[in-house]
Amino acid sequence: MKERERWNSRIGLILAMAGNAVGLGNFLRFPVQAAENGGGAFMIPYFIAFIFLAIPLMWVEWSIGRFGGRHHHGSLPGMFDCLWHHPISKYLGSIGLFVSTIIFIYYTYIESWTLAFSFFSITKEYFGYDTIEEMRNFLGSYQGVNEGYFSSLSTAYIFLIITIVANFIILYRGISGGIEKFAKFALPLLFIMGVGLMIYVFSIGTPNPEYPERNVWNGLAFIWNPDFSKMWDAKVWLTAAGQVFFTLSVGMGTLQAYASYLKENDDIVLSGLSTASINEFVEVVIGGSIAIPIAVAFFGVAATISIAEGGAFNLGFVSLSVIFQNIPFGNIVGFVWFLLLFFAGITSSVAMAQPLISFLKEQFNFSHKKAVTIIGVGLFICVNFVVLFLKHGFLDELDYWAGTFFLVVIALVEIIIFAWLFGMDRAWDEINRGAELKTPKLFYYIIKYITPAYLFVILIYWTYQEAIPTLLMSSKSEADIPYLWGARLLMVLILSILLWMIYKGWKINKFNYHID
Amino acid sequence: MEKEFTLAGITLMLVAWSIVSLLFGYSIYKILKGNKVEQ
Numbered sequence: 001m002k003e004r005e006r007w008n009s010r011i012g013l014i015l016a017m018a019g020n021a022v023g024l025g026n027f028l029r030f031p032v033q034a035a036e037n038g039g040g041a042f043m044i045p046y047f048i049a050f051i052f053l054a055i056p057l058m059w060v061e062w063s064i065g066r067f068g069g070r071h072h073h074g075s076l077p078g079m080f081d082c083l084w085h086h087p088i089s090k091y092l093g094s095i096g097l098f099v100s101t102i103i104f105i106y107y108t109y110i111e112s113w114t115l116a117f118s119f120f121s122i123t124k125e126y127f128g129y130d131t132i133e134e135m136r137n138f139l140g141s142y143q144g145v146n147e148g149y150f151s152s153l154s155t156a157y158i159f160l161i162i163t164i165v166a167n168f169i170i171l172y173r174g175i176s177g178g179i180e181k182f183a184k185f186a187l188p189l190l191f192i193m194g195v196g197l198m199i200y201v202f203s204i205g206t207p208n209p210e211y212p213e214r215n216v217w218n219g220l221a222f223i224w225n226p227d228f229s230k231m232w233d234a235k236v237w238l239t240a241a242g243q244v245f246f247t248l249s250v251g252m253g254t255l256q257a258y259a260s261y262l263k264e265n266d267d268i269v270l271s272g273l274s275t276a277s278i279n280e281f282v283e284v285v286i287g288g289s290i291a292i293p294i295a296v297a298f299f300g301v302a303a304t305i306s307i308a309e310g311g312a313f314n315l316g317f318v319s320l321s322v323i324f325q326n327i328p329f330g331n332i333v334g335f336v337w338f339l340l341l342f343f344a345g346i347t348s349s350v351a352m353a354q355p356l357i358s359f360l361k362e363q364f365n366f367s368h369k370k371a372v373t374i375i376g377v378g379l380f381i382c383v384n385f386v387v388l389f390l391k392h393g394f395l396d397e398l399d400y401w402a403g404t405f406f407l408v409v410i411a412l413v414e415i416i417i418f419a420w421l422f423g424m425d426r427a428w429d430e431i432n433r434g435a436e437l438k439t440p441k442l443f444y445y446i447i448k449y450i451t452p453a454y455l456f457v458i459l460i461y462w463t464y465q466e467a468i469p470t471l472l473m474s475s476k477s478e479a480d481i482p483y484l485w486g487a488r489l490l491m492v493l494i495l496s497i498l499l500w501m502i503y504k505g506w507k508i509n510k511f512n513y514h515i516d
Numbered sequence: 517m518e519k520e521f522t523l524a525g526i527t528l529m530l531v532a533w534s535i536v537s538l539l540f541g542y543s544i545y546k547i548l549k550g551n552k553v554e555q
Contacts, residue, residue: 221520226525
Protein backbone atom coordinates (compact mmCIF):
# COMPACT_ATOMS: atom_id res chain seq x y z
CA MET A 1 0.00 0.00 0.00
CA LYS A 2 1.36 3.35 -1.04
CA GLU A 3 2.14 5.93 1.61
CA ARG A 4 -0.55 8.62 1.61
CA GLU A 5 0.38 12.14 0.71
CA ARG A 6 0.55 14.58 3.67
CA TRP A 7 0.08 18.27 4.25
CA ASN A 8 3.41 20.03 4.31
CA SER A 9 2.61 22.46 7.09
CA ARG A 10 -0.11 23.13 9.59
CA ILE A 11 -0.71 26.66 8.40
CA GLY A 12 -1.10 25.34 4.84
CA LEU A 13 -3.64 22.80 6.04
CA ILE A 14 -5.64 25.43 7.95
CA LEU A 15 -5.62 27.82 4.99
CA ALA A 16 -6.73 25.04 2.63
CA MET A 17 -9.52 24.05 5.03
CA ALA A 18 -10.52 27.71 5.44
CA GLY A 19 -10.40 28.13 1.67
CA ASN A 20 -12.78 25.20 1.40
CA ALA A 21 -15.18 26.86 3.86
CA VAL A 22 -14.92 30.46 2.63
CA GLY A 23 -17.04 30.69 -0.48
CA LEU A 24 -19.48 32.95 -2.27
CA GLY A 25 -21.98 32.48 0.57
CA ASN A 26 -19.77 34.38 3.01
CA PHE A 27 -20.01 37.53 0.91
CA LEU A 28 -23.46 37.19 -0.64
CA ARG A 29 -25.67 34.86 1.38
CA PHE A 30 -24.81 35.86 4.96
CA PRO A 31 -25.61 39.60 4.79
CA VAL A 32 -28.91 38.93 3.03
CA GLN A 33 -29.91 36.31 5.59
CA ALA A 34 -28.95 38.56 8.50
CA ALA A 35 -30.83 41.56 7.13
CA GLU A 36 -33.98 39.53 6.43
CA ASN A 37 -34.05 37.68 9.74
CA GLY A 38 -33.88 40.16 12.55
CA GLY A 39 -30.62 42.03 11.86
CA GLY A 40 -28.42 42.07 14.97
CA ALA A 41 -30.89 39.76 16.71
CA PHE A 42 -30.13 37.13 14.04
CA MET A 43 -26.64 36.82 15.50
CA ILE A 44 -28.00 35.29 18.72
CA PRO A 45 -29.37 32.11 17.05
CA TYR A 46 -26.42 32.30 14.65
CA PHE A 47 -23.81 32.04 17.42
CA ILE A 48 -25.84 29.44 19.29
CA ALA A 49 -25.90 27.34 16.11
CA PHE A 50 -22.18 27.98 15.72
CA ILE A 51 -21.48 26.50 19.16
CA PHE A 52 -23.97 23.61 19.14
CA LEU A 53 -23.91 22.68 15.47
CA ALA A 54 -20.93 24.02 13.58
CA ILE A 55 -18.06 23.49 16.00
CA PRO A 56 -19.11 19.95 16.96
CA LEU A 57 -19.65 18.99 13.30
CA MET A 58 -16.32 20.49 12.39
CA TRP A 59 -14.54 18.33 14.97
CA VAL A 60 -16.56 15.27 14.02
CA GLU A 61 -15.71 15.66 10.32
CA TRP A 62 -12.03 16.29 10.98
CA SER A 63 -11.94 13.24 13.25
CA ILE A 64 -13.73 11.02 10.74
CA GLY A 65 -11.32 12.23 8.05
CA ARG A 66 -8.17 11.64 10.08
CA PHE A 67 -9.47 8.24 11.20
CA GLY A 68 -10.31 7.29 7.61
CA GLY A 69 -6.92 8.49 6.38
CA ARG A 70 -5.24 6.28 8.94
CA HIS A 71 -7.02 3.37 7.29
CA HIS A 72 -6.15 4.57 3.79
CA HIS A 73 -9.52 6.08 2.96
CA GLY A 74 -10.04 9.64 1.73
CA SER A 75 -13.75 9.50 0.98
CA LEU A 76 -16.87 8.77 2.99
CA PRO A 77 -17.68 5.23 1.75
CA GLY A 78 -14.41 3.90 3.13
CA MET A 79 -14.53 6.09 6.21
CA PHE A 80 -18.04 4.95 7.15
CA ASP A 81 -17.00 1.35 6.52
CA CYS A 82 -14.15 1.71 8.99
CA LEU A 83 -16.32 3.37 11.61
CA TRP A 84 -19.27 1.03 11.35
CA HIS A 85 -18.60 -2.50 10.16
CA HIS A 86 -21.86 -3.07 8.41
CA PRO A 87 -22.34 -3.94 4.73
CA ILE A 88 -24.57 -0.91 4.20
CA SER A 89 -22.22 1.68 5.70
CA LYS A 90 -20.08 2.13 2.57
CA TYR A 91 -23.22 2.66 0.49
CA LEU A 92 -24.41 5.34 2.92
CA GLY A 93 -21.09 7.04 2.26
CA SER A 94 -21.99 7.24 -1.41
CA ILE A 95 -24.16 10.27 -0.57
CA GLY A 96 -20.98 12.13 0.42
CA LEU A 97 -19.36 11.38 -2.93
CA PHE A 98 -22.57 12.22 -4.74
CA VAL A 99 -22.98 15.60 -3.06
CA SER A 100 -19.43 16.81 -3.58
CA THR A 101 -19.42 15.63 -7.20
CA ILE A 102 -22.72 17.30 -8.11
CA ILE A 103 -21.80 20.56 -6.38
CA PHE A 104 -18.43 20.48 -8.14
CA ILE A 105 -20.23 20.30 -11.50
CA TYR A 106 -22.39 23.40 -11.15
CA TYR A 107 -20.20 25.38 -8.76
CA THR A 108 -17.39 25.46 -11.33
CA TYR A 109 -19.75 27.17 -13.75
CA ILE A 110 -20.78 29.81 -11.18
CA GLU A 111 -17.11 30.30 -10.36
CA SER A 112 -16.43 31.01 -14.04
CA TRP A 113 -18.96 33.89 -13.94
CA THR A 114 -16.89 35.60 -11.25
CA LEU A 115 -13.76 35.27 -13.37
CA ALA A 116 -15.62 36.63 -16.40
CA PHE A 117 -17.02 39.58 -14.49
CA SER A 118 -13.62 40.32 -13.04
CA PHE A 119 -12.37 40.58 -16.62
CA PHE A 120 -15.44 42.57 -17.75
CA SER A 121 -14.86 45.01 -14.88
CA ILE A 122 -11.24 45.79 -15.66
CA THR A 123 -12.03 46.13 -19.39
CA LYS A 124 -15.24 48.11 -18.64
CA GLU A 125 -17.20 45.69 -20.80
CA TYR A 126 -20.48 46.29 -19.01
CA PHE A 127 -19.94 49.99 -18.45
CA GLY A 128 -22.90 51.80 -20.00
CA TYR A 129 -25.40 49.24 -18.70
CA ASP A 130 -26.06 51.45 -15.74
CA THR A 131 -29.49 50.43 -14.52
CA ILE A 132 -30.41 47.27 -12.66
CA GLU A 133 -32.61 46.14 -15.55
CA GLU A 134 -29.91 46.70 -18.18
CA MET A 135 -27.30 44.95 -16.06
CA ARG A 136 -29.63 42.02 -15.45
CA ASN A 137 -30.02 41.80 -19.21
CA PHE A 138 -26.23 41.86 -19.65
CA LEU A 139 -25.77 39.01 -17.17
CA GLY A 140 -28.69 37.09 -18.70
CA SER A 141 -27.23 37.36 -22.20
CA TYR A 142 -23.87 36.12 -20.89
CA GLN A 143 -25.62 33.10 -19.36
CA GLY A 144 -27.71 32.51 -22.48
CA VAL A 145 -30.91 33.21 -20.56
CA ASN A 146 -31.97 36.10 -22.80
CA GLU A 147 -30.94 38.01 -25.92
CA GLY A 148 -28.63 40.95 -25.36
CA TYR A 149 -24.97 42.01 -25.38
CA PHE A 150 -23.71 38.45 -25.93
CA SER A 151 -25.16 36.73 -28.95
CA SER A 152 -23.97 33.23 -27.98
CA LEU A 153 -22.60 31.20 -25.10
CA SER A 154 -19.08 31.22 -26.55
CA THR A 155 -17.77 33.82 -24.06
CA ALA A 156 -19.29 31.88 -21.17
CA TYR A 157 -17.58 28.74 -22.47
CA ILE A 158 -14.21 30.46 -22.74
CA PHE A 159 -14.31 31.48 -19.07
CA LEU A 160 -15.68 28.10 -18.08
CA ILE A 161 -12.79 26.33 -19.80
CA ILE A 162 -10.25 28.67 -18.17
CA THR A 163 -11.85 27.94 -14.79
CA ILE A 164 -11.84 24.18 -15.34
CA VAL A 165 -8.21 24.30 -16.45
CA ALA A 166 -7.26 26.39 -13.41
CA ASN A 167 -8.99 23.89 -11.12
CA PHE A 168 -7.23 20.99 -12.76
CA ILE A 169 -3.80 22.51 -12.69
CA ILE A 170 -4.21 22.84 -8.92
CA LEU A 171 -5.68 19.36 -8.53
CA TYR A 172 -3.07 17.79 -10.80
CA ARG A 173 -0.30 18.94 -8.50
CA GLY A 174 -1.83 17.12 -5.57
CA ILE A 175 -2.49 18.00 -1.96
CA SER A 176 0.74 19.65 -0.85
CA GLY A 177 2.04 20.74 -4.25
CA GLY A 178 -1.26 22.07 -5.58
CA ILE A 179 -4.03 22.73 -3.07
CA GLU A 180 -1.80 23.71 -0.14
CA LYS A 181 0.48 25.94 -2.17
CA PHE A 182 -2.48 27.66 -3.80
CA ALA A 183 -4.29 28.18 -0.48
CA LYS A 184 -1.18 29.78 1.01
CA PHE A 185 -1.26 32.31 -1.79
CA ALA A 186 -5.03 32.72 -2.33
CA LEU A 187 -6.32 33.00 1.22
CA PRO A 188 -4.05 35.86 2.36
CA LEU A 189 -4.78 37.62 -0.94
CA LEU A 190 -8.52 37.10 -0.46
CA PHE A 191 -8.20 38.49 3.05
CA ILE A 192 -6.31 41.59 1.86
CA MET A 193 -8.78 42.21 -0.97
CA GLY A 194 -11.73 41.79 1.41
CA VAL A 195 -10.36 44.19 4.01
CA GLY A 196 -9.40 46.64 1.26
CA LEU A 197 -12.93 46.57 -0.19
CA MET A 198 -14.41 46.96 3.28
CA ILE A 199 -12.33 50.09 3.92
CA TYR A 200 -13.28 51.41 0.51
CA VAL A 201 -17.01 50.86 1.20
CA PHE A 202 -16.74 52.64 4.56
CA SER A 203 -15.05 55.58 2.86
CA ILE A 204 -17.98 56.08 0.46
CA GLY A 205 -20.23 57.57 3.14
CA THR A 206 -23.18 59.27 1.43
CA PRO A 207 -22.58 59.01 -2.32
CA ASN A 208 -25.56 61.13 -3.39
CA PRO A 209 -26.19 64.25 -1.25
CA GLU A 210 -29.72 64.47 -2.67
CA TYR A 211 -30.50 61.34 -0.68
CA PRO A 212 -28.73 61.85 2.64
CA GLU A 213 -30.48 58.85 4.17
CA ARG A 214 -28.81 56.58 1.62
CA ASN A 215 -25.45 56.00 3.23
CA VAL A 216 -23.14 53.21 4.28
CA TRP A 217 -24.03 53.55 7.97
CA ASN A 218 -27.70 53.02 7.24
CA GLY A 219 -26.58 50.00 5.24
CA LEU A 220 -24.85 48.62 8.31
CA ALA A 221 -27.92 49.59 10.34
CA PHE A 222 -30.02 47.56 7.90
CA ILE A 223 -27.94 44.48 8.69
CA TRP A 224 -27.34 45.04 12.38
CA ASN A 225 -30.25 46.98 13.98
CA PRO A 226 -31.98 44.24 15.98
CA ASP A 227 -35.58 43.22 15.66
CA PHE A 228 -36.00 41.08 18.75
CA SER A 229 -39.56 40.14 17.83
CA LYS A 230 -38.01 37.79 15.22
CA MET A 231 -36.38 35.82 18.02
CA TRP A 232 -39.72 34.11 18.68
CA ASP A 233 -39.94 32.92 15.10
CA ALA A 234 -38.73 29.32 14.70
CA LYS A 235 -37.91 30.00 11.05
CA VAL A 236 -35.24 32.52 12.07
CA TRP A 237 -33.53 29.93 14.28
CA LEU A 238 -33.56 27.38 11.48
CA THR A 239 -32.32 29.92 8.96
CA ALA A 240 -29.45 30.83 11.28
CA ALA A 241 -28.62 27.15 11.74
CA GLY A 242 -28.75 26.66 7.96
CA GLN A 243 -26.44 29.60 7.34
CA VAL A 244 -23.89 28.37 9.89
CA PHE A 245 -24.14 24.90 8.41
CA PHE A 246 -23.55 25.99 4.81
CA THR A 247 -20.84 28.50 5.54
CA LEU A 248 -18.53 25.91 7.09
CA SER A 249 -18.93 23.43 4.20
CA VAL A 250 -19.94 20.63 6.53
CA GLY A 251 -21.93 17.68 5.20
CA MET A 252 -20.07 17.55 1.88
CA GLY A 253 -17.31 15.06 2.53
CA THR A 254 -14.68 17.64 1.66
CA LEU A 255 -13.45 18.39 5.19
CA GLN A 256 -13.08 14.66 5.78
CA ALA A 257 -11.16 14.28 2.51
CA TYR A 258 -8.70 17.03 3.49
CA ALA A 259 -8.42 15.70 7.05
CA SER A 260 -7.55 12.25 5.73
CA TYR A 261 -4.12 13.63 4.80
CA LEU A 262 -3.34 14.41 8.45
CA LYS A 263 -0.99 12.31 10.49
CA GLU A 264 -2.33 10.08 13.26
CA ASN A 265 -1.52 12.46 16.08
CA ASP A 266 -1.94 15.79 14.36
CA ASP A 267 -4.10 18.13 16.39
CA ILE A 268 -7.61 18.64 15.10
CA VAL A 269 -9.31 20.51 17.92
CA LEU A 270 -7.32 23.71 17.55
CA SER A 271 -6.92 23.38 13.79
CA GLY A 272 -10.67 22.87 13.33
CA LEU A 273 -11.42 25.82 15.57
CA SER A 274 -8.96 27.98 13.62
CA THR A 275 -10.58 27.07 10.32
CA ALA A 276 -14.03 27.89 11.69
CA SER A 277 -12.84 31.17 13.17
CA ILE A 278 -11.18 32.31 9.91
CA ASN A 279 -14.40 31.54 8.09
CA GLU A 280 -16.50 33.39 10.67
CA PHE A 281 -14.24 36.42 10.58
CA VAL A 282 -14.49 36.60 6.80
CA GLU A 283 -18.25 36.16 6.94
CA VAL A 284 -19.34 38.31 9.88
CA VAL A 285 -16.80 41.13 9.67
CA ILE A 286 -15.85 41.34 5.99
CA GLY A 287 -18.86 39.69 4.29
CA GLY A 288 -21.34 41.82 6.21
CA SER A 289 -19.55 45.04 5.37
CA ILE A 290 -19.41 45.08 1.58
CA ALA A 291 -22.39 44.12 -0.59
CA ILE A 292 -25.38 45.28 1.52
CA PRO A 293 -23.89 48.54 2.89
CA ILE A 294 -22.80 49.67 -0.59
CA ALA A 295 -26.18 48.69 -2.11
CA VAL A 296 -28.06 50.66 0.55
CA ALA A 297 -25.77 53.65 0.02
CA PHE A 298 -26.61 53.73 -3.68
CA PHE A 299 -30.15 52.39 -3.94
CA GLY A 300 -31.67 52.84 -0.47
CA VAL A 301 -33.11 50.18 1.81
CA ALA A 302 -36.35 49.53 -0.10
CA ALA A 303 -34.55 48.87 -3.40
CA THR A 304 -31.90 46.77 -1.64
CA ILE A 305 -34.61 44.57 -0.13
CA SER A 306 -36.07 44.05 -3.57
CA ILE A 307 -32.61 43.31 -5.03
CA ALA A 308 -31.83 40.87 -2.23
CA GLU A 309 -35.16 39.11 -2.73
CA GLY A 310 -34.02 38.44 -6.31
CA GLY A 311 -31.24 36.29 -4.85
CA ALA A 312 -27.61 36.57 -3.90
CA PHE A 313 -26.45 36.73 -7.53
CA ASN A 314 -28.78 39.60 -8.19
CA LEU A 315 -27.01 41.45 -5.41
CA GLY A 316 -23.47 40.34 -6.17
CA PHE A 317 -23.42 40.49 -9.95
CA VAL A 318 -26.16 42.88 -11.03
CA SER A 319 -26.51 45.64 -8.48
CA LEU A 320 -22.83 45.87 -7.58
CA SER A 321 -21.88 46.05 -11.26
CA VAL A 322 -24.19 49.06 -11.58
CA ILE A 323 -22.54 50.66 -8.56
CA PHE A 324 -19.02 50.05 -9.92
CA GLN A 325 -19.94 52.25 -12.87
CA ASN A 326 -20.71 55.13 -10.55
CA ILE A 327 -17.73 55.22 -8.21
CA PRO A 328 -14.15 56.40 -8.65
CA PHE A 329 -11.89 53.59 -9.92
CA GLY A 330 -15.03 51.48 -10.25
CA ASN A 331 -13.46 49.18 -12.82
CA ILE A 332 -10.61 48.36 -10.43
CA VAL A 333 -12.95 47.95 -7.45
CA GLY A 334 -15.15 45.67 -9.58
CA PHE A 335 -12.13 43.70 -10.71
CA VAL A 336 -11.04 43.18 -7.10
CA TRP A 337 -14.58 42.26 -5.93
CA PHE A 338 -15.10 39.60 -8.59
CA LEU A 339 -11.56 38.30 -8.24
CA LEU A 340 -12.21 37.98 -4.51
CA LEU A 341 -15.29 35.89 -5.30
CA PHE A 342 -13.27 33.84 -7.79
CA PHE A 343 -10.61 33.01 -5.21
CA ALA A 344 -13.33 32.23 -2.65
CA GLY A 345 -14.88 29.93 -5.27
CA ILE A 346 -11.81 28.12 -6.55
CA THR A 347 -10.45 27.30 -3.08
CA SER A 348 -13.82 25.62 -2.45
CA SER A 349 -14.21 23.87 -5.80
CA VAL A 350 -10.84 22.12 -5.66
CA ALA A 351 -11.95 20.68 -2.32
CA MET A 352 -15.14 19.33 -3.90
CA ALA A 353 -13.18 17.22 -6.37
CA GLN A 354 -10.97 15.72 -3.69
CA PRO A 355 -13.30 12.99 -2.32
CA LEU A 356 -13.80 11.49 -5.79
CA ILE A 357 -10.08 11.72 -6.61
CA SER A 358 -9.26 9.87 -3.38
CA PHE A 359 -11.96 7.31 -4.07
CA LEU A 360 -10.69 6.49 -7.57
CA LYS A 361 -7.11 6.26 -6.37
CA GLU A 362 -7.85 4.11 -3.35
CA GLN A 363 -10.56 1.79 -4.63
CA PHE A 364 -9.40 1.36 -8.22
CA ASN A 365 -5.68 1.92 -7.76
CA PHE A 366 -5.69 4.73 -10.33
CA SER A 367 -2.71 7.04 -10.47
CA HIS A 368 -3.35 10.58 -9.27
CA LYS A 369 -3.06 11.99 -12.78
CA LYS A 370 -5.41 9.40 -14.23
CA ALA A 371 -8.02 10.09 -11.52
CA VAL A 372 -7.81 13.85 -12.08
CA THR A 373 -8.06 13.43 -15.86
CA ILE A 374 -11.13 11.19 -15.61
CA ILE A 375 -12.84 13.68 -13.31
CA GLY A 376 -11.89 16.55 -15.63
CA VAL A 377 -13.45 14.86 -18.63
CA GLY A 378 -16.53 13.87 -16.62
CA LEU A 379 -16.92 17.41 -15.34
CA PHE A 380 -16.69 18.89 -18.80
CA ILE A 381 -19.38 16.54 -20.11
CA CYS A 382 -21.80 17.11 -17.23
CA VAL A 383 -21.33 20.87 -16.92
CA ASN A 384 -22.71 21.27 -20.46
CA PHE A 385 -26.20 20.40 -19.19
CA VAL A 386 -25.89 23.14 -16.57
CA VAL A 387 -24.71 25.68 -19.15
CA LEU A 388 -27.29 24.85 -21.80
CA PHE A 389 -30.31 24.43 -19.54
CA LEU A 390 -29.58 27.12 -16.97
CA LYS A 391 -32.64 29.17 -17.85
CA HIS A 392 -34.87 26.18 -17.18
CA GLY A 393 -33.74 25.87 -13.57
CA PHE A 394 -31.36 22.93 -14.13
CA LEU A 395 -28.71 24.39 -11.83
CA ASP A 396 -31.25 25.28 -9.12
CA GLU A 397 -32.56 21.74 -9.10
CA LEU A 398 -29.06 20.30 -8.63
CA ASP A 399 -28.33 22.92 -6.00
CA TYR A 400 -31.45 22.19 -3.99
CA TRP A 401 -30.91 18.44 -3.68
CA ALA A 402 -27.12 18.17 -3.65
CA GLY A 403 -26.25 21.57 -2.22
CA THR A 404 -28.95 21.87 0.40
CA PHE A 405 -31.06 18.88 1.32
CA PHE A 406 -28.52 16.06 1.22
CA LEU A 407 -25.91 18.05 3.13
CA VAL A 408 -28.09 17.81 6.21
CA VAL A 409 -28.77 14.13 5.52
CA ILE A 410 -25.03 13.39 5.41
CA ALA A 411 -24.33 15.39 8.55
CA LEU A 412 -27.05 13.52 10.41
CA VAL A 413 -25.91 10.11 9.14
CA GLU A 414 -22.24 10.75 9.94
CA ILE A 415 -22.87 12.03 13.45
CA ILE A 416 -25.08 9.00 14.21
CA ILE A 417 -22.41 6.66 12.86
CA PHE A 418 -19.62 8.45 14.70
CA ALA A 419 -21.24 9.22 18.06
CA TRP A 420 -23.62 6.27 18.36
CA LEU A 421 -22.46 3.35 16.24
CA PHE A 422 -18.71 3.89 16.49
CA GLY A 423 -19.36 4.89 20.09
CA MET A 424 -19.09 8.24 21.81
CA ASP A 425 -16.25 7.21 24.12
CA ARG A 426 -14.09 6.13 21.19
CA ALA A 427 -15.24 9.17 19.23
CA TRP A 428 -14.22 11.44 22.09
CA ASP A 429 -10.77 9.82 22.26
CA GLU A 430 -10.47 10.22 18.51
CA ILE A 431 -11.32 13.93 18.65
CA ASN A 432 -8.86 14.55 21.46
CA ARG A 433 -5.98 12.51 20.05
CA GLY A 434 -2.98 14.84 19.84
CA ALA A 435 -5.12 17.83 20.83
CA GLU A 436 -3.33 20.94 22.02
CA LEU A 437 -6.50 22.45 23.41
CA LYS A 438 -8.48 20.52 25.97
CA THR A 439 -11.99 20.14 24.62
CA PRO A 440 -14.58 21.01 27.31
CA LYS A 441 -16.38 17.85 28.41
CA LEU A 442 -19.66 19.62 27.68
CA PHE A 443 -19.02 18.93 23.98
CA TYR A 444 -19.12 15.20 24.66
CA TYR A 445 -22.82 15.56 25.41
CA ILE A 446 -23.42 18.20 22.74
CA ILE A 447 -22.00 15.90 20.05
CA LYS A 448 -23.91 12.90 21.33
CA TYR A 449 -27.30 14.48 21.91
CA ILE A 450 -27.73 18.12 20.94
CA THR A 451 -26.10 18.26 17.48
CA PRO A 452 -27.97 15.20 16.14
CA ALA A 453 -31.25 16.57 17.56
CA TYR A 454 -30.53 19.99 16.00
CA LEU A 455 -29.87 18.33 12.62
CA PHE A 456 -32.95 16.17 12.92
CA VAL A 457 -35.19 19.19 13.55
CA ILE A 458 -33.63 21.06 10.59
CA LEU A 459 -34.15 18.04 8.33
CA ILE A 460 -37.79 17.53 9.34
CA TYR A 461 -38.54 21.24 8.97
CA TRP A 462 -36.89 21.50 5.55
CA THR A 463 -38.54 18.32 4.32
CA TYR A 464 -41.92 19.70 5.24
CA GLN A 465 -41.22 23.31 4.20
CA GLU A 466 -39.18 22.88 1.02
CA ALA A 467 -38.34 19.33 -0.02
CA ILE A 468 -41.90 18.16 -0.61
CA PRO A 469 -42.95 21.24 -2.68
CA THR A 470 -39.64 21.04 -4.61
CA LEU A 471 -40.12 17.34 -5.25
CA LEU A 472 -43.64 17.94 -6.53
CA MET A 473 -42.44 20.90 -8.64
CA SER A 474 -45.55 22.74 -7.52
CA SER A 475 -44.33 26.22 -8.39
CA LYS A 476 -42.53 25.34 -11.64
CA SER A 477 -43.65 26.29 -15.13
CA GLU A 478 -44.74 23.56 -17.52
CA ALA A 479 -41.91 24.42 -19.91
CA ASP A 480 -39.24 23.83 -17.25
CA ILE A 481 -40.51 20.52 -15.92
CA PRO A 482 -38.83 18.26 -18.55
CA TYR A 483 -35.47 19.94 -17.81
CA LEU A 484 -35.94 19.50 -14.07
CA TRP A 485 -36.62 15.82 -14.64
CA GLY A 486 -33.44 15.83 -16.72
CA ALA A 487 -31.52 17.24 -13.76
CA ARG A 488 -32.97 14.52 -11.54
CA LEU A 489 -32.09 11.87 -14.09
CA LEU A 490 -28.50 13.12 -14.15
CA MET A 491 -28.35 12.97 -10.34
CA VAL A 492 -29.82 9.45 -10.26
CA LEU A 493 -27.38 8.37 -12.97
CA ILE A 494 -24.37 9.76 -11.10
CA LEU A 495 -25.54 8.24 -7.81
CA SER A 496 -26.08 4.86 -9.52
CA ILE A 497 -22.59 4.97 -11.05
CA LEU A 498 -21.12 5.79 -7.66
CA LEU A 499 -23.01 2.93 -5.98
CA TRP A 500 -21.81 0.54 -8.68
CA MET A 501 -18.25 1.81 -8.29
CA ILE A 502 -18.41 1.25 -4.53
CA TYR A 503 -19.63 -2.31 -5.15
CA LYS A 504 -16.86 -2.95 -7.69
CA GLY A 505 -14.23 -1.12 -5.70
CA TRP A 506 -14.83 -3.27 -2.65
CA LYS A 507 -14.65 -6.39 -4.76
CA ILE A 508 -11.35 -5.32 -6.31
CA ASN A 509 -9.83 -4.18 -3.08
CA LYS A 510 -10.86 -6.46 -0.29
CA PHE A 511 -9.40 -4.09 2.25
CA ASN A 512 -9.16 -5.09 5.81
CA TYR A 513 -8.78 -1.79 7.50
CA HIS A 514 -11.02 -2.55 10.39
CA ILE A 515 -8.21 -1.99 12.79
CA ASP A 516 -9.26 -0.90 16.18
CA MET B 517 -37.71 52.92 5.33
CA GLU B 518 -34.15 53.93 6.14
CA LYS B 519 -33.32 53.64 9.80
CA GLU B 520 -30.51 55.29 11.69
CA PHE B 521 -27.94 53.03 13.22
CA THR B 522 -29.29 52.45 16.75
CA LEU B 523 -27.19 51.98 19.85
CA ALA B 524 -28.43 48.39 20.06
CA GLY B 525 -27.40 47.81 16.42
CA ILE B 526 -23.92 49.26 16.92
CA THR B 527 -23.50 47.28 20.13
CA LEU B 528 -24.55 44.00 18.53
CA MET B 529 -22.28 44.61 15.55
CA LEU B 530 -19.31 45.37 17.77
CA VAL B 531 -20.03 42.38 20.04
CA ALA B 532 -20.30 40.03 17.03
CA TRP B 533 -17.13 41.45 15.48
CA SER B 534 -15.31 41.15 18.81
CA ILE B 535 -16.37 37.52 19.29
CA VAL B 536 -15.17 36.41 15.86
CA SER B 537 -12.03 38.56 16.04
CA LEU B 538 -11.10 37.17 19.45
CA LEU B 539 -11.73 33.63 18.30
CA PHE B 540 -9.71 34.25 15.16
CA GLY B 541 -6.86 35.95 17.05
CA TYR B 542 -6.78 33.35 19.81
CA SER B 543 -6.63 30.34 17.52
CA ILE B 544 -3.99 31.88 15.28
CA TYR B 545 -1.95 32.89 18.34
CA LYS B 546 -2.14 29.36 19.74
CA ILE B 547 -1.08 27.88 16.43
CA LEU B 548 1.84 30.22 15.95
CA LYS B 549 2.89 29.67 19.57
CA GLY B 550 2.45 25.91 19.52
CA ASN B 551 3.82 25.26 16.06
CA LYS B 552 3.66 21.63 17.03
CA VAL B 553 2.89 20.03 13.71
CA GLU B 554 4.85 22.45 11.55
CA GLN B 555 7.63 20.66 9.78
